[in-house]
Amino acid sequence: MGMGQRPRPSGRRPPGGGAASPRSLPPRCSPGSAPRGGKSSEKKRSFEELLLTPEEMAILDQNETPDITKISSPKWHPLHSYVLALQIPLMDRLLDSGVDINLLDKDGFTPLHKAVIGKKEAVISHLLRRGANPHVRDRDGATPLHYAVQVGALQTVKLLIKNRVDVNVADNDGWTPLHLAIQSRNRDIAKILLVNGADKTRRTKDGRTALDISLCFGRDFKSYDLAKLVKLVPANRKM
Known part of the structure; x- marks a missing residue:
């Protein structure tokens, strides 16, 4: 599916350095030819690793209040980094100051896309309560629901359906x-x-x-x- 840069099975442009299109089938799909991706070693990696470089991951893991400025630009706004860092109070400070909750990064990801890809359930629920739009598509046309399915997040799929997303998008x-x-x-x-x-x-x-x-x-x-x-x-x- 052309989903913007999704955590990967297959090959489209990786967003911010690592993730790619979530679905990919062999050119000829015949019985016995399994789609690439599935249980690949890449899929076993954390999804933060697909969005961040090793250096950025090290910064994120430093302590309870990592230096977010070092992993925010030019890829994305600090709001996106706070999402990955589970820094809900800091997210709220930005949102209360007028930052758009649906702010897009260069790959067309909203903070909600990032939270879903990172399987940050508390952040997902918080963003939805604060009015995040679950229908936004990234530049490959993928919605948060596509990504929730891709990462196998059953409870997130249920939550998005409860928020009236289109299951046939x-x-x-x-x-x-x-x-x-x-x-x-x-x-x-x-x-x-x-x-x-x-x-x-x-x-x-x-x-x-x-x-x-x-x-x-x-x-x-x-x-x-x-x-x-x-x-x-x-x-x-x-x-």
Whole structure:
């Protein structure tokens, strides 16, 4: 999916130095050819590492009040850094001084995008309570919901749905959150999306449905289980 720079499976431009497009399938998706990404060693890294350089990570880990100015520019505003550092009081000081809660960085990420990618649940809830827009797309068309699915954050997916995000929103390559959930082989998230109205008939720009993607993994039990889930849950079902 062209999601701006997402934590990666595959290859688009990395945001701020490390993350890339969250979804990627082989050029020819046939049974037995699994999508790249999935359980790659890169995905095992913390998502802060995909957004920050090792030097910036060291600054962030220094103490309870890291020198944020050293990791904020020219990539992004200090607000984004406070999000990654879980510095909610400092975030609030900036917001109370008039800083835009939906401020974009150079990759089109809002603070909410960053919080979702970093799996900062307390920050995500706080930003949403303060009015953060969960519908903003990055420059590849990816919303926070796309990223929540990509990083496997089930509770964040539920929270975003509760905040009335569109479960069928597609990025610039036509990938919806359901396509990503199936590509990530995350049955629990796929089910949540389906029962909340995800359209299993939607196709990516290269013509793949969620079922097509589930069949790219071969014939192991998990692939069968995903395909069965997609087939059994009625399209556009709402609960």
